[in-house]
Amino acid sequence: HAAYLKKKSPTQALTEKTPHEMVYGTKPNLSDLHHFGCTVFVKIGDVGKLNVRAKAGKFVGYDTNSKGYHVYWP
Structure with missing residues (x-):
């Protein structure tokens, strides 16, 4: 669960983008979080x-x- 959330969170190393954005080019869908x-x-x-x-x-x-x-x- 923690790794899933980390991939969807912005980081300073990626200039405030998420790893998901860098790989897929779109913002992550956070509507399915539990x-x-x-x-x-x-x-x-x-x-x-x-x-x-x-x-x-x-x-x-x-x-x-x-x-x-x-x-x-x-």
């Missing part, structure tokens, strides 16, 4: 009409290989 440890709900696959449709967990970070998240199931 607080570490916040409650998240993960959708369960194909379920019946009256069954539970999501499972609650705790957000612990972003997946580096896909557009997913890491979730802790207490």
Whole structure:
């Protein structure tokens, strides 16, 4: 989680640009940021009409290989 945020933060070495801006040429989208440890709900696959449709967990970070998240199931 910390490395993900660091790549999206401006630095003095890059003249107040983020590493994301230097690589991709665009400002990073910060609308998908979550607080570490916040409650998240993960959708369960194909379920019946009256069954539970999501499972609650705790957000612990972003997946580096896909557009997913890491979730802790207490």
